Structure formats: structure tokens, C-alpha cells
Amino acid sequence: MPKEKPELSDAMLKKMSGKRPEKNSIQGTRFTIAISSAKGGVGKSTFATNLALALKNIGCKVGLLDADIYGPSIPKMFNINEKPKSDGQKLEPIIKYEIQCMSIGFLTDQQTPMIWRGPMVTSAIKTFTQKVNWKNLDFIIVDMPPGTGDTQLTFSQEIKMDGAIIVSTPQEVALLDVKRGIKMFDKLGVKILGLIDNMSFFIGDDGKKYKIFGEGGVKKTAEEFNKVFLGEIPINPVIGETSDAGKPIVESQPDHEISEIYLNLAKKIKSAYF
Numbered sequence: 001m002p003k004e005k006p007e008l009s010d011a012m013l014k015k016m017s018g019k020r021p022e023k024n025s026i027q028g029t030r031f032t033i034a035i036s037s038a039k040g041g042v043g044k045s046t047f048a049t050n051l052a053l054a055l056k057n058i059g060c061k062v063g064l065l066d067a068d069i070y071g072p073s074i075p076k077m078f079n080i081n082e083k084p085k086s087d088g089q090k091l092e093p094i095i096k097y098e099i100q101c102m103s104i105g106f107l108t109d110q111q112t113p114m115i116w117r118g119p120m121v122t123s124a125i126k127t128f129t130q131k132v133n134w135k136n137l138d139f140i141i142v143d144m145p146p147g148t149g150d151t152q153l154t155f156s157q158e159i160k161m162d163g164a165i166i167v168s169t170p171q172e173v174a175l176l177d178v179k180r181g182i183k184m185f186d187k188l189g190v191k192i193l194g195l196i197d198n199m200s201f202f203i204g205d206d207g208k209k210y211k212i213f214g215e216g217g218v219k220k221t222a223e224e225f226n227k228v229f230l231g232e233i234p235i236n237p238v239i240g241e242t243s244d245a246g247k248p249i250v251e252s253q254p255d256h257e258i259s260e261i262y263l264n265l266a267k268k269i270k271s272a273y274f
């Protein structure tokens with residue numbers, strides 16, 4: 001699988017942050033929120049899908065844009081196998097669990113490895129933000145690819161981004177990259193709503209909390225950079241199982257204690273805007 005390249009250099013960031021022309025919201029959408037992480041595999045897509053569902057459960061109209069062109073997850077996590085309709089001008093989002101969804105995975109054969117060059121990524125992102133018939137959304141949740149590459153660059157240049165949430169796991173190696181992610185959004189002038197500590201701990205059969213990847217790292221990073229620490233989500237196999245089965249936990253087991261965590265996070269995020 002090709003890596004997203006190139007990393008943003010300091011010089012490039014400086015240039016971009018210097019001039020900021022007025023940017024537009026995604027049509028049909030009030031607030032655009034990016035779910036970001038520096039590394040892959042930290043649970044970004046899992047968080048993005050469950051947050052979208054939790055926001056819906058508290059009465060918001062929600063869209064879910066899978067911006068991970070190299071490794072789309074929404075088709076599997078929402079068990080969507082149909083292709084979006086087009087009227088020749090715009091694509092219709094696919095509605096699942098009352099959420100308007102769009103993913104490159106709806107348009108391409110999922111088994112075929114895709115080789116994307118930077119400009120192709122840019123044009124896919126432009127299509128998703130300008131040529132999709134998003135309707136009456138309070139929030140569009142954008143599931144970003146890992147890192148600080150072409151996708152992040154295109155979004156920040158083209159779209160008014162109303163907030164970013166950074167998901168991390170507590171290991172030191174993950175945190176190093178988180179710091180880079182924070183700096184990127186700061187320089188691009190995108191408000192960081194806060195940091196999430198995912199796979200923070202495990203509760204054993206004995207009822208004890210096990211801090212498998214160390215303790216408090218994400219929270220400390222948040223404090224160090226003067227960002228909000230939004231909270232922690234434990235490791236729990238049911239989170240992965242429900243997503244793999246195409247119906248994330250917030251949708252399949254809304255009363256589960258894990259779903260409550262997502263729900264409370266959704267309330268915090270909603271209250272930042274409404």
C-alpha cells in the first residue's frame with residue numbers, strides 16, 4: 001500500500017498559514033470536524049463512526065466522510081456494499097443508520113489495491129467536498145488518513161474546518177507523532193477540540209484496570225500543548241467485533257457502557273457548537 005507523501009515541511013506550513021483566504025463550508029453542512037491521528041491503527045475510524053452515531057443519537061443530523069483514500073474503512077464498518085447514485089453532476093451520499101456517508105470504497109473495488117498519486121488524492125477529496133449532495137447536516141465527521149499529508153493539506157486549503165479531534169493510543173511512539181499533528185493544525189489555524197486516549201486501559205475478568213500501554217501519556221501531551229483532554233476509551237474486544245460486523249457498538253448496543261462513553265463525548269462536542 002503506498003504511503004501518503006510527502007510530509008509537510010515547516011517551510012510549506014509557514015507558507016500556507018501566512019495567507020488564509022475565506023474558505024467555504026462543505027455545501028449542505030454547518031460544521032466540519034476532522035478526526036485525525038498521526039499514526040494508523042490507533043482507532044480513528046472506529047472513533048469517527050461511533051462518534052457520528054452518538055451525535056445522531058443526541059439529535060444531530062450527521063454526515064460521515066471517509067477521507068482515507070488509501071485505506072477506506074467506512075464501507076466495512078457500516079457494511080455498505082452499494083454504489084452511490086449520480087445525476088451526472090453530483091453524487092448522492094449513501095444513507096446508513098440515518099447517517100449520510102461517502103467513501104472512495106463505495107466507488108472502487110475493495111479488493112483491488114489502489115495506487116494514488118498526490119494530485120489524484122486531491123481531486124478525490126475535492127469531489128467528496130464539492131460534488132456530493134450532502135443535505136442539511138449539522139456535522140460532517142471526516143475520517144482522515146494518518147499523518148500530515150496531501151489529504152490534510154487539501155482540506156485545510158479548500159474547506160472551512162471547524163474543529164479537529166486527535167485520537168491517540170498511550171504509547172510514547174504514538175505520542176511523538178501526536179505532537180506533530182497538533183503543530184500542524186495549530187499552524188493551519190484549525191481549532192483542536194481535544195485529544196482522545198483510545199485503547200487506554202483494559203478491564204480484566206478480575207474487574208481491575210490494566211494500563212497496557214502505559215499511563216496518562218495522552219493527557220500529559222494535551223496539558224503540555226494547552227489542549228483539552230476529552231477522555232479515554234478502554235480496549236474492549238466488543239468495539240472491534242461490532243465494527244467488523246458492520247454495525248458499530250453505538251448502533252448495535254446503544255446501552256452498553258462503552259456506548260455511554262461515546263455518547264458523553266458527543267454531548268461535549270455538540271455543546272462546543274450549539
Ligand SMILES: Nc1ncnc2c1ncn2[C@@H]1O[C@H](COP(=O)(O)OP(=O)(O)O)[C@@H](O)[C@H]1O
Nearest residue numbers: 040041042043044045046199234235236239240
Ligand atoms: N477501544 C478499542 N478497543 C478495542 N479495539 C479497538 C478499539 N479502538 C479500535 N480498535 C480496533 O483497532 C483496529 C484499528 O482501528 P481503526 O479504527 O481501523 O484505526 P485507524 O482508523 O486509526 O487506522 C480495528 O481492528 C479496531 O476494531
Ligand SMILES: [Mg+2]
Nearest residue numbers: 044045068073
Ligand atoms: Mg482508519
